[in-house]
Amino acid sequence: MRYAAAALAAVLFTTGAAWDPEEPPSAVSVKVKPGTSKGTGKLTPIAGADRLVAPLGVDPACPATIKIGMRSDARKPAYATMNVEVDPPLTASRTMLTSYLPPGYELGAKLLVAVPPETKEGTYGLRLRTTDKTLSVPVDVMPVDRLDNGGNLALRRPVTASSQHTNANYPPCSVVDGDRSSNGWAGGNGWNDATARAWPDTIAVALGGAKQISRVDLYTLDTERYPASRYGVRDWDVQAQVNGQWQTVAQVRGNTAGNARSDFAPVTADAVRIVALASNGANDYTRIIEVEVR
Amino acid sequence: MDCPSRRSFFGLGGAAFALAFTTDLAHPWTARASVRGGDYPFQLGVASGDPLPDRVVLWTRLAPKPLEPLGGLPFNKIKVDWEIAEDEAFTRRVRHGSAWAAPEYGHSVHVDAKGLRPGREYFYRFRTGGELSPVGRTKTAPAPRSSPDALKLAFASCASWQDGYYTAYRHLADDNPDVVFHLGDYIYEYGIVPTGGNRKVPVPEQFRVQCDTLDRFRIQYGLYKSDPDLQAAHQRAPWIVTWDDHEVLDNWAGRHGPGGEVTEQDYLVIRANAFRAFWENMPVRLPAAHGPDFRIFRRFTFGDLAEFNVLDTRQYRDDQVCGDGQQTDCAARLDPARQMLGPEQEAWLLDGLGGSRAKWNVLAQQIAMIQLDFDPGPAQRLSMDLWDGYKAAKDRLITGMIDRRVSNPVVLTGDIHYNLAGELKANFDDPASRTVGVEFVCTSISSGGNGNPATGLPPGGSDPVNPHLRFSSYQRGYVSCEVTRTQWRSDFKVVPYVDRPGAPVSTRASLVTLDGVPGLQAL
Missing domain, CATH: 2.60.120.260 (Galactose-binding domain-like)
Structure with missing residues (x-):
């Protein structure tokens, strides 16, 4: 339900129109890609990038993001689970990814990786684990001045x-x-x-x-x-x-x-x-x- | 992933186990006080639902850490004992057993406690690992051929956590209803900022992103169900629930998701996750959701006094026309081929209404059925998401009720964050046309924030644009109903604020409809 309450108040009645803050639009991060199942029953972790660059000292409201997901080679649809581990002191927005997954489908979702202020520069590990396989993605923690900004002087600035x-x-x-x-x-x-x-x-x-x-x-x-x-x-x-x-x-x-x-x-x-x-x-x-x- | 069979869910119950349980229960309250710690597994409370004359569903979900996807538990199944008794001290126990809380189902437990007597109060609780749950009170439906004198019910909808406190749920619990109907938007799928919105209660970073995966939906339910006022409302009475849009995605419609970057394939996966989380967290007598299709429409009969048709106006509808929202002169809304309930549910509903022997025939559903014209002038601006956007389906239903001479139709509605009471007309554009029944729309529990007591139509007042409307108010609350053989009385209960706890409750309006006299009178 969107907007209706505000309009009702303003129109149906003459006194003191209430203003209802409108509800936000959808912001889902799940994306699926249908495919053909190999029928092996395996669940394979996937990541949207080989490495993740996580800048130091940025606003925690805008952490580094990476697409993570899994691919099912099962014969039947199932609710599948993948565990998400990250080396401390980094923290991730999910400790696991659980979703309905039709056979042959690849599912992607957004993972936020936060870098606490005291974190030392260096490379940290992000591991995506299913019962069948573990995928490791290195996370490079570096200060904003060292980012490759492609000439965009605003990138990751306050x-x-x-x-x-x-x-x-x-x-x-x-x-x-x-x-x-x-x-x-x-x-x-x-x-x-x-x-x-x-x-x-x-x-x-x-x-x-x-x-x-x-x-x-x-x-x-x-x-x-x-x-x-x-x-x-x-x-x-x-x-x-x-x-x-x-x-x-x-x-x-x-x-x-x-x-x-x-x-x-x-x-x-x-x-x-x-x-x-x-x-x-x-x-x-x-x-x-x-x-x-x- | 393997699904436990229904037998493993409901069929366990060894004698030695039951004996140990009984012994421990000698001092229930001292036992409970001693286990309230960081690993207390019943932090989401208990609930009951879908009452029949001889049975009721008992629910809990084990979660020592409710804001974690698996509730802070390992990926193992855990045995949970349950018992149901006639008295709060559990001295007259009538049924007991044990069930598995399985990680595939978020460690939820749904027990169908059978062999109960009709129309009576019961008390139930769970135990696991030596720790006792709070005690819930529930009530079975009256016997099938009985003629009950009265039924007390409450209904509610729309409880966005970040919009405010659930004080209205607490007052609903204090009313001690026989049954509670929840008409959806029990959760909202939106992400929650770490400062916690209007509540100003910090939430972990994991809540920033919107619900889409099952792990994310689970922590959303974990947060919502941690609320003590919501728990109180569940503990006090059996609930009969349906969903609206926000259990999945804003204004979803049938196979059509929100559009934009969310493809139908994405949307159906999200829907499958949303349906599973709904099942895990609700006291429903339904097989576990497995995939993007989940039938939840169902019927409850309270003797010959009232029959409740619990509808799903989201899953089978055609997409909203003319771009959704409010529209003027949208011809597509009149298309006779467009469906709101879908052919199967519509036939089921009309057949049920035709065969009903109940005095009051109730539709417990989501969206406003009376016509709501949002334009103050001669133009007609209608919401494409409401029944107005599905005019032919609405007409089929209203005509169907006239043709079947359905006794006293009463529509209960949520969704719109507004208290409304109105008369269902054979033709809403002709005030002289026949009144078929009545509709009561409950406002939100919290969604939209504090509201505004200065706006609205006083009970019995008249709105020139919507003459079938008899009352409205834009405040937070719920509706309490006293149903007897001669009248249905609805009390619109409101709270002055939700941005802090502890608001008092008052009755903004009381409206009555009399048996055999469709229409509304203000008290």
């Missing part, structure tokens, strides 16, 4: 936002987690402010020192169910913090697309701030998936 919606998982740090995809909205991969129909909303990324920048790419919510033309940010200013002062370096107006690139004359800035001024309708929130700075 983020501050004017507010954060709390009815699902919308951490500000998610706009610099390196994931541009809108998939998994409300599950920790984007920021949603807490102030419906109130503007502006701001989100700022500290660049870890003065850097020369000339381009900002903003990715707003855009899926088939939540298209940017209804759910995305429409108008915003791009600001750079130069010598402690915020200055507007670019403006975007009337955006209806999932992403927009702003180029501007190079400035040397300590931080970049998005000042959101309007969205494309649905409840008038700011919804940002990723901000990249070059």
Whole structure:
């Protein structure tokens, strides 16, 4: 049930319209891939990557993520279980993965790996165990300065936002987690402010020192169910913090697309701030998936 | 994975074992006090459900650590003893036995305690490893051919944990009903932020992600069922439950998931996980869910006084049309081919209603059946998720009840987080058309937060846009019903806040429908 209560209050009755915070959209992480079972009865652990890079000292609301899963070569559908072990002091969002699994199916789910602040740099072990096989995935713990950021100066840097919606998982740090995809909205991969129909909303990324920048790419919510033309940010200013002062370096107006690139004359800035001024309708929130700075 | 047979679930019970159990029970309360520690296995309480005249399902789930996927237990089966007695001190024990709590089923226990007498109160408890569960109170249904004078029931829905405290469940327990109907959204599948939402009770990081796998659904139920007010409501009366959308995914419909990046194949795996977790955690007399199809619609008869048709309006429906949400002029909602209950359940329901000998014929279901026009002007804006979005299916049901001369139809509804009472019309667009029955919609236990006492339609008031509506309020609570041979009385119980514990309860409205006189009167 979504939205109905707010509308009822506003419409059916004349006094004191209640405002019910709307329920968040689905953010499931399970993905399956059908296939043909070999009929061996085996359950094989799988991982979405050979290694996982886990940055040190980042906001715990945005841990490192990796796809984990399992593949069934059973003859019949079953509820299958895989154990997840990680070397301390790292912690994982699941100690086991249990799911219905038709034969031949491969199932993937999201695993979050958190790095406590006292963790030493180095390589740690993540092990995915079924009764048939153990898959080991090395986890490289390193400081943000050593990450391969592909030129994106915002990647994994500290983020501050004017507010954060709390009815699902919308951490500000998610706009610099390196994931541009809108998939998994409300599950920790984007920021949603807490102030419906109130503007502006701001989100700022500290660049870890003065850097020369000339381009900002903003990715707003855009899926088939939540298209940017209804759910995305429409108008915003791009600001750079130069010598402690915020200055507007670019403006975007009337955006209806999932992403927009702003180029501007190079400035040397300590931080970049998005000042959101309007969205494309649905409840008038700011919804940002990723901000990249070059 | 191997499934234990039903025999291994229900058929155990050695004599020596039972003897040891009895001896230990000489001092039940001192024994219980001494085991309340970090490894107490009954932290999710006990429950009973699906009462019949001679039997009731007794439930528990072993979980010394309720926020872990296997409840802090090893992947082994564990033997659990149970007993049921006529008195709270267990001096008049009538049945006992033991059952396995199996890891494949989240160490849940479902015992169908048979050989009971109709229409009476019983007390039950479990024991494992020398530790005793709390004592639950339950009640069997009246004898099949009896003519009970009265039935006291409560119904509730929509209890988002992070939206607030379950104070309304506590007050529901204090009402001591004969039976409780839960109409769904017992859990919400959403992730929970570590600060714990409106409750401000911290939860582990594992709760950040949304429920999709069985391990994740299990810890969600573990969190919800750790709540002492919810446990009190289960311990006080048998429950008859169904699900709504949030037991799986927001506004799921039949084979259609939420759309976007979730494919039908993903969705059916998630649904299979959700159904299994529902089964593990509910006191239902149903075979364990195994896969994405799970029949839960079923019927309960309370003598010749009332018959309850417990419906599933999610699993067999066609997808919401015109993009879901509220729509004006959506012609597709009128399509006669579209299904809400699915052909099998619809036929089962109409056949049951046609053959019923009960005075009150109840549909315990999820979504509002009375027409709800959300547009204050002449336009008609209707919700595509409610029965309004499935107009032909609704008309078939209402016409079917008229044709079968069904005695006193009463629809009990949840889902919408709003208290409503209204009259079921043969034609909702014609206020002069025949009134067929009544609908009572219970608000949420906690979903939506504190609510607003200043809004709503006073009992007996009239809404110009929805003239069949007789009452509404946007507060949290539940509905308590006193059913007799002459009238059905519904008391809408509300609490002023849920963002902190301990709210008092009050009755916002009392409405009555009289036997043989469809329609509502405010008291």
